[in-house]
Amino acid sequence: xxxxxxxxxxxxxxxxxxxxxxxxxxxxxxxxxxxxxxxxxxxxxxxxxxxxxxxxxxxxxxxxxxxxxxxxxxxxxxxxxxxxxxxxxxxx
Numbered sequence: 001x002x003x004x005x006x007x008x009x010x011x012x013x014x015x016x017x018x019x020x021x022x023x024x025x026x027x028x029x030x031x032x033x034x035x036x037x038x039x040x041x042x043x044x045x046x047x048x049x050x051x052x053x054x055x056x057x058x059x060x061x062x063x064x065x066x067x068x069x070x071x072x073x074x075x076x077x078x079x080x081x082x083x084x085x086x087x088x089x090x091x092x
Contacts, residue, residue: 051078
């Protein structure tokens with residue numbers, strides 16, 4: 001079999017696989033979105049924005065490594081620190 005025939009053969013297989021799994025995936029995602037734990041707070045959907053600070057690269061590298069070691073995300077650490085320092089705004 002030539003290389004061109006292999007590519008078209010496998011391309012057809014991949015296309016067929018993509019077509020057959022996409023609707024199933026969408027159904028699974030829809031079901032997942034609908035099911036929420038009952039004890040989860042209902043948070044008003046609000047636009048997410050970035051919070052940034054200029055720090056030396058060596059600090060960032062150290063903090064990122066420590067966050068990975070502790071299995072925490074940098075976002076989680078930053079939100080926790082800001083919440084501890086300033087609290088959250090009052091609910092509307």
